[in-house]
Amino acid sequence: MIRVRFAPSPTGFLHVGGARTALFNWLFARHHKGTFVLRIEDTDEVRSTHESVDAILGSMAWLGLDWDEGPILEGSGVGSDGSGWKSKGNYGPYFQMQRLEHYKKYLRQLEDAGRAYRCYCTPEEVEMMRVQAQLEKRPPKYDGRCRELTEKERRDKEGAGRKWTLRFKMPQEEKTVIHDLIRGEVHFENILQQDLIIQKTSGVPTYNFACVVDDHQMEISHVIRAEEHLSNTPAQVCMYAALGWTPPQFAHLSMILGADGTKLSKRHGATSVLEYKNQGYLPQAMRNYLALLGWATETSQDIFEVQELFDKFDLDRCQKNPATFDFAKLDWMNGMYIRKLSQADLVEASKPFLPKDAAQQTPNLSELVVLEQEKYRVLSDVPKMLDFFFTEEFVYHWDDLNGLMVKSPHLKTHEALERLIEFTESKFFKLEPFVETQIEAALREIAKDLGWKTAEVFHPLRFAVSGRLQGPSLFHMAAALGKGRVVLRLARLKKSIKESAAK
């Protein structure tokens, strides 16, 4: 039975790297008809917040990564320990701070068996050891001075009120071999590993211990996580052995880097999944793009339906080398997905990005939004490309107009332009019904009558109607705007020309 988990620490938003890890776990579970577990690793008591839990669950929900077991997404939790959250699944609770009793039991078991010991060193002392070791060019590790303390020494220290942590006693011989599903065999000399702290002075276990207990108790079959956890894996594998458990299979995903080859961070652009949502990326595009960061099919296919991803995704085609996050390709892909949207879906998706009163201002809003569908790369482009529909206050940039006039042999003077506008006004005035095909026919007739190229007629009129040199098809745009507004705008441009000429 395949059981995988995504186990974020709620110390911030869900970033792109975390989302990719979650996605791969999700895809792996769906591909193998397994179970996808979401577990909140909140043992960092100072940095964990319930706002982060909200943000992470919200991001996952937005991306459509539904989990089979874990906290239920209903409103928000009450405490950073997850109290107030409900959970689904038989292996809960899914907040580590609610699982303290489980950890205590195994912590005690390890200590009783002599596989863990109390360490009375202060953080300062440990730091000193590290510096010292580096100076002497030795491996920087805890020197094990509390390993073989006598019973009396221990009593003395505790009598003196020294606080203690629990350290796992790493075997000092042989080596640990990880059979990584992506990297193959990875060997580690045990002697070089340090005795990791598994319980903090507060009594709370550390990440490295808690996840071993949870993965075992939750019967996780495959641990799919980022490469940064690879170095901790040998210690964890030794803990499994010390507890008499069989470790799960491991798969360490490569990192996601920014354009400069360093770990993706804020200076490279957006890192939070929610930022992408706010900028107008579609979850399906994001998902598709992320899937390609470290995974590919034999055909280098790049657009996938979700079901196709389920069918084709597997760990054996995951990339070992790190991937650079390419915003340009994401934009392209998002544009692809926007173009695939139905009219209704596009309008719905655009709503958060449109002016609040857009629907009242323009009853035919959905007709407008679709006009530029093939040009949007992000949904925040929608209001930018459509703004002239929502206001009569847009400005005419004379530089644009002048540029147009330079290129057109028949538009050398403002008078010529005025004449074109007047000609159009009178034509439009009689035009009934004012629909796309009629408008096109009328405008082509004007060009013919005038003996101008069609472009010489269309471009200045597009400018008149929208204030732009580029935009939707003139006929579509005019029809969508309606005769009244079009005539109004023609008149407005004519007036502006007169005024500027007077100056």
Place this chain on the structure above:
RNA sequence: GGCCCCAUCGUCUAGCGGCCUAGGACGCUGCCCUCUCAAGGCAGAGAUCACGGGUUCGAAUCCCGUUGGGGCCA
């Protein structure tokens, strides 16, 4: 510093000993279509497969080393 991981066009990648004078996609350039911009179609530039040694009749593909990048210890 120690340990670990990684290395094919600018980027994501295909390739798993002969099919590779290295394929696809993004981006870039040009052409076509066309009322503009897009979209779409076509064409093109772009990789001595990081470098150096082996192994082999034959290596991008296997082995060793070097360099570079990244991660963990922090």
